[in-house]
Amino acid sequence: MAPLSWRHHTLLQALLTRGPLSERDFHAVFAAVSGRNPATHQQLFNDTLLKINKDLTYLQFELRACMNQYDGIVYYGVVNNIADEESKLGTKYSVPQIAFYKGLLEAIVQEAGNDGSITSIDALNVRLDNQVIIVDGSQESQSRLPTSIKNFSLSQKEKTLDELIRDCWLSYTSTGKIGLGTRSFLDLRSWFRGNDIPSCMVCNEACIKASSCPNEECNVRIHEYCLRKKFSQRKASRACPGCGTEWPRQDGEADGDDVNEPEEDQAPSANHSSRKRRKRVKTELVEENDNAGPSMAVPRRTSRSMKAEAVEAAQEASSAGASQATRTSKRRKK
Template sequence: MSDIGDAAYDNTHRAFLQCLLARQTINFAEAKPILATIQTAQTPDRPTLSEDISQADFEHYVGTINTSIALFDLEIKSASHQVSKERVWALVNTASDALTQMATVHTPDEIAFVKRVLDAMFETYNTERAEIMAILSTQALKLHKPPAGEQRREYVNQTQSGAVAAPSVAITQSQAQHILDLMVQQGWFELSAKGYHSLSPRALLELRGWLVDTYNEQGGRESDEEDEDEHVKIKFCAACREIVTVGQRCPSLKCNARVHNHCTRNLWRSQGGREECPTSPPPVGEKAASQPRRRTNGSDARGRQTAPQSDAESGAEDD
């Protein structure tokens, strides 16, 4: 058992923070040898092995760092990967969104391209019937130039606000591909084996507020109790309350309840073992007459399978 969790903020914490700044994200398995090396350098007469670093030590260590960096609008946050279920930690700027930070290393036209890709993820490929929230490289490359409608909106917005700025211009497809590759290398996007780009855990942590404000019409609302006739773009897991871009949905198209695949067991447990939607459970009485008939084996009245799929997989067939 290491004693690193009991120490006040010192050079070992600064060294680990520098490592995190360089990596942007880290998991516990990756953190153990790094912390062991840092601790050994601090006290060479008492070498620390990776096995000496416990989960509690690591989390206490992160807590000590967070206390010190809060004044700089920084925080180390964690989230579970929606596919691998692995928990990752990321250094997040709590005062500005990731797109603002990207503006320091990318041109305005490159940032405009990234925004168009995000619009495609969360609007074009995020419909009531197919919540893909991911985009193929071929689809993303077609967004290398802004549509005419976007340029007109920019002109109107600038005219109303009195601001003067150059409108977005097209970039080449090779530039667009380079930006996509950079987004993956820098940990903002993930590229699946099927060729889909989606937001990484780091991006979901950094962009949480921005995504809600941008794509949910009632900006800032993170509840699943919206009007059932409204298709909410950004939804949250009924169990862990994190954004869901890969997981399961309620069989009712109008219901906004979602859950991560790895959170279903916790959700059923919290409901006393009832494996049903927490927001729209099957009705009893007159309302049941208007419900689509579904068999208990996961198929509807016509015998079609309705078992939940990951959003990217279900959308792949549509493309």
Template sequence: MSGGLSLTHHVIIQALLSRGPLKEKDLHSMFEDLTKKNPGTDRRLFDAFILAINKALTCANFELRGCINQYDGQVYYGVINTVSDEQSKLGTKYTVPQIAFYKAIIEAIVQGGTAEGFISSIDALNLNLDSQATLVSSSQSQGSQQQSQESQQHVPYAFKNFTLSQKDKTLRELAKDLWLNMTADGNVRLGVKSFLDLRSWFRSNDVPSCQVCNEAGIKAELCKNENCTVRIHHYCLKQLFSQIKAAKVCPSCGTSWPFTVPKAEYVQTEDDNGPRQSQRATGSKGKKRRANRIVEDDGVGCSNQDELNERRGSQHDNGRAQTTRTRSCRTHEADTVGPGASQSSSAFSDLPRVTRKSSRRV
């Protein structure tokens, strides 16, 4: 696995395995400290660096992947497992009922018609695991009728005796391992590892996607038209309505979409054909807002490495130059998913297929 990798590559891999997913700014800072190169101005070098890591990780069925945390809009990078088999499941520290509990929480969150991206901790603790037990039993190898009946009798027993205290303990463990996130007001949300690991599962289970970036709209805003199913991430709305002249309407049905872009984030234009220059960015604007990134052997970053509308302008503030850059890219989906390599196993990626519910609000 180490063939062709430098000490710098090993440091990055070790950091991701030991510390878990890193924010993009932290990974960039580490890359700059190690290579003395700025990943913003030397983007090709950074992409080639990550691609080399992924080529080396392939033999171990790992992948360095990027995603956006839909709750804070920040890009994260992490190492995940790309396979789901019986051998990989042996590496998990979670029991079968705990995994079923996690799956039930994920289903409850993504099936919500309001796209709020959470359920209350009380609702989570009261989730019924009987349906998960049925799916687990049906997915087992087909043996004799007697063996099938025994498995169906045994598995529900374990799930039904999964107490509230055990569920509460599991919630805290999943939050500690970044599979889930528990807010101060008592809600349960997806953790950054779930966004890294479950992209393919979101698509295969028809979770409604964002109209702008085409990623699953777990936490998103809905069109005000009750007959329209469009949902858009908050950070994608900022991108969509960033121009002063842009009409703030639903891109599908044309219904007015109430949204206020902070003045500092409007894109100013000198004329219709002139170059775009943005005002000085606020703290939130200074953070990278780009669609989920997956670094694979056939390419890095945006789909087909197609970077659109790239403009550079410099501003001087007390003699220091600043560079602004606008990126727009489509996402590139991986065919396989797996959990974070440093914590659980791909048992979490082997989620059961769920029946799609209405994407409208209830």
């Protein structure tokens, strides 16, 4: 197997030093080192990531992509696939800080409203003693909790909360609450599955922030961005895939036939617009016809006859000019 090139190393270094990168930023780095746009060279992009992951397998690492469930943006990052005691030595967080994060994680994923977030007050009230495992499990075990756990103050919680948000383990949602960060979505895929977190019916990823079926007896949950994708087709059925109940529309979602359907004269993209402009040029429509409304449009035959008349007039003017120039030249010779 050929070794990784400097291009592969640059991509890895960017992810390791900057943390998880959004798809837009990661694509920009890839384009800078390869000279190719991932949007138009998708196969090259996929082959590059596959090559990197084959080499990272020996180190139990993986370059992985995930969806941030709060904003629907794809992020890339490097994760450790083995959660052993040796790997835990690499963390900068103390035992009480890790216990605090575990408590926050459980509070967020168990949030009853499917919003995937908790208030700052609820976050600071998370207890740490439930996250520490005492081997003998006796009733007196709580009295033998580490001093660092029992004395973890409110100010230390606030400081840890800020660090976890800065390091992308947690995040502030659009509503100002505390939610999971991109690192959590990247690293905790196995943890979500192992703890029976409900999965999205569409993408099969864990539902941290999702919508529930309106039928209370149905357990189907779907991410909001998966809902938009699933129901974006014109006249698509909005029936729940589990029980058949009609799924309510989301705020700001268009009704019926207007979902993502452009008008005839509306260009959905810059490329499509340019193609339409080229077609208009090929059909030789005059600029006034393009800008005029239906009642002001000039028929094609009329526009062509106007052009013919203009050409004839130009030819006559040219002939008259030539005759005048000849007569003037003859006078000068005389």
